[in-house]
Amino acid sequence: MIKVATFNANSLRARLTAVTDWLAANSPDILALQETKVRDADFPEEPFRQAGYHVVFRGEKSYKGVALISRDEPADVSFGFDDGEPPDEARLVRARIGKVHVVNTYVPQGTSVGDSRFLYKLEWFDRLGALFEKEYTPDTPLLWMGDLNVAPERRDVYDPDRLAGSVCFHPEEQQAFKRVIEWGFEDVFRRHCDEKGQFSFWDYRIPQSVKRNLGWRLDHILATEPLAAKSRAAWIDRDERLKPRPSDHTLVVAQFDI
DNA sequence: ATGGCACGCATGGCGTGA
Numbered sequence: 001m002i003k004v005a006t007f008n009a010n011s012l013r014a015r016l017t018a019v020t021d022w023l024a025a026n027s028p029d030i031l032a033l034q035e036t037k038v039r040d041a042d043f044p045e046e047p048f049r050q051a052g053y054h055v056v057f058r059g060e061k062s063y064k065g066v067a068l069i070s071r072d073e074p075a076d077v078s079f080g081f082d083d084g085e086p087p088d089e090a091r092l093v094r095a096r097i098g099k100v101h102v103v104n105t106y107v108p109q110g111t112s113v114g115d116s117r118f119l120y121k122l123e124w125f126d127r128l129g130a131l132f133e134k135e136y137t138p139d140t141p142l143l144w145m146g147d148l149n150v151a152p153e154r155r156d157v158y159d160p161d162r163l164a165g166s167v168c169f170h171p172e173e174q175q176a177f178k179r180v181i182e183w184g185f186e187d188v189f190r191r192h193c194d195e196k197g198q199f200s201f202w203d204y205r206i207p208q209s210v211k212r213n214l215g216w217r218l219d220h221i222l223a224t225e226p227l228a229a230k231s232r233a234a235w236i237d238r239d240e241r242l243k244p245r246p247s248d249h250t251l252v253v254a255q256f257d258i
Numbered sequence: 259a260t261g262g263c264a265c266g267c268a269t270g271g272c273g274t275g276a
Contacts, residue, residue, distance in 0.1 A: 010264075010265070010275080011264085011265055011266075013266095014264085014265065014266090035265095035275085037265070037266070061266080061267085062265080062266050062267065062273090062274085063266090063273095063274070063275090109274085109275060109276055110276080111274085111275085111276090112276095149275095149276070166276080167276065168276055169276095201276070203262080203263080203275095203276070204262075204263035204264055204275095205261075205262030205263045205264090206262070206263090207262075216276075218276075245264090247264095248263085248264075248275080248276085
């Protein structure tokens with residue numbers, strides 16, 4: 001069995017102890033991090049090495065940043081897109097880890113509907129779809145995980161009527177996301193849990209948002225069909241979000257029998 | 259009521275996040 005997880009840390013340095021404690025307590029084989037908010041020269045590699053993990057990362061000052069933390073040494077590591085447009089390396093890292101290919105993305109949040117950054121987000125999904133098309137096949141044992149910044153369905157936000165048309169819960173984003181999925185992914189979390197009210201993000205600004213469960217499901221673990229068929233469990237670690245000084249996201253976890 | 263809170267920064271207010 002292998003265990004994989006994804007986590008938007010909202011600053012790795014602010015969350016370093018939380019992440020290393022979580023690794024020690026949960027022993028995942030692969031952890032995908034987003035929003036590390038640290039330039040490569042300042043990345044805290046040593047605590048992960050001491051914990052027995054390999055780590056590859058790409059970040060920039062203050063914003064963005066992705067990392068892959070793994071028991072096995074990652075092979076064929078690459079960052080960003082290679083499609084002639086700006087590569088946006090601090091949002092995409094991919095590698096082969098053991099028998100599995102992993103793509104870890106921090107999809108642009110989009111700022112607000114109509115903003116140029118919202119259009120960039122929609123294009124970003126198209127670029128990602130082209131990357132999957134070019135680099136993999138749906139038969140590849142492939143994991144796509146990360147902060148994808150889209151709640152795909154009504155059951156994935158706390159108040160779908162109120163939030164209808166909001167950034168991260170907008171039909172155009174959902175369609176762009178769905179187009180990528182239709183290339184050959186299955187939502188591994190949804191394979192194991194179809195309840196509403198299963199969230200991975202709760203806004204800091206809403207009082208008692210976690211206890212009131214006013215959240216969004218924005219962080220996802222998807223897999224191609226041959227790999228999804230081997231998944232045995234998936235869950236959201238809500239308790240981590242209830243600890244002191246949390247990220248505004250929490251971890252999504254899945255296990256595979258491989 | 260479109261607020262709030264957390265983070266990083268050649269900080270003391272601002273841009274960003276979602």
